[in-house]
Amino acid sequence: MMRINETFFSIQGESTFAGWPCFFIRTTGCPLRCRWCDTTYSFYEGEERTLDSLVDEALSHPAPLVEVTGGEPFSAPELPRLVEKLLDAGKTVLIETSGALPVPQGLDRRCHLVMDIKPPGSGMAHLMAEETFRALRPGDEIKAVIADRGDFDFCLDFLDRLALPREIPVTFSPVFGECSPGELAEWVLSSGREIRVGIQLHKILFDPERRGV
Numbered sequence: 001m002m003r004i005n006e007t008f009f010s011i012q013g014e015s016t017f018a019g020w021p022c023f024f025i026r027t028t029g030c031p032l033r034c035r036w037c038d039t040t041y042s043f044y045e046g047e048e049r050t051l052d053s054l055v056d057e058a059l060s061h062p063a064p065l066v067e068v069t070g071g072e073p074f075s076a077p078e079l080p081r082l083v084e085k086l087l088d089a090g091k092t093v094l095i096e097t098s099g100a101l102p103v104p105q106g107l108d109r110r111c112h113l114v115m116d117i118k119p120p121g122s123g124m125a126h127l128m129a130e131e132t133f134r135a136l137r138p139g140d141e142i143k144a145v146i147a148d149r150g151d152f153d154f155c156l157d158f159l160d161r162l163a164l165p166r167e168i169p170v171t172f173s174p175v176f177g178e179c180s181p182g183e184l185a186e187w188v189l190s191s192g193r194e195i196r197v198g199i200q201l202h203k204i205l206f207d208p209e210r211r212g213v
């Protein structure tokens with residue numbers, strides 16, 4: 001059994017997979033408290049689900065893509081088993097994670113990790129350790145949600161120290177409704193860095209206050 005906040009079928013709004021139809025599984029619970037978190041309702045609310053019922057629900061949607069998000073999926077002890085079952089059922093599996101917790105032992109690395117760097121504006125930068133990000137492999141990616149220029153510079157420095165191979169793409173997104181997307185784009189352009197600018201696509205396609213999209 002696994003405590004699940006919500007499941008839904010929507011358009012992937014983040015990462016390099018943005019735009020694809022995707023089935024989402026959102027776990028309950030997160031040990032972080034990012035200042036601007038748009039999913040605080042996932043901290044406590046949820047119901048116990050069997051792993052097989054989640055796989056069956058994923059299979060009821062024709063799209064190959066499944067994302068496990070949260071909350072913090074790396075806090076859920078059942079995650080490796082769920083991911084293995086989804087992969088064995090033929091799904092492409094993404095896991096969205098905060099960058100604060102190590103990759104769980106036994107996680108089937110056919111999945112793609114989307115790991116956040118939490119900069120100072122999140123209030124969680126003290127939890128960022130380069131070691132955690134060194135576990136990333138080609139097929140995984142990095143994301144950072146940027147509130148201001150200080151966050152932008154912090155993430156560039158963090159990436160410089162990591163020096164990960166260019167097969168691991170990096171996306172910077174503005175804190176929704178707080179950081180100007182155009183300004184972020186200007187910072188990226190003048191940095192000369194190979195960084196993708198990502199806007200949360202689902203908040204443009206649907207009501208940004210709506211859950212389950």
Ligand SMILES: C[S@@+](CC[C@H](N)C(=O)[O-])C[C@H]1O[C@@H](n2cnc3c(N)ncnc32)[C@H](O)[C@@H]1O
Binds near residue numbers: 036098115116
């Ligand atoms: C809700 S979190 C769940 C997964 C995991 N806890 C994490 O932080 O990656 C999913 C993604 O939404 C992003 N996010 C949350 N609130 C946001 C906001 N207000 N603006 C932009 N992105 C946000 C997070 O940074 C993260 O990349």
Ligand SMILES: Nc1nc2[nH]cc(C(=O)O)c2c(=O)[nH]1
Binds near residue numbers: 011012013039202213
């Ligand atoms: N459509 C949609 N795409 C998403 N990509 C990552 C999300 C998340 O909350 O982790 C998310 C989400 O909440 N909705």
Ligand code: SF4
Binds near residue numbers: 098
């Ligand atoms: S780690 Fe993710 S779910 Fe947890 S508070 Fe931060 S953005 Fe929200």
Ligand SMILES: [Mg+2]
Binds near residue numbers: 038039
């Ligand atoms: Mg979301």
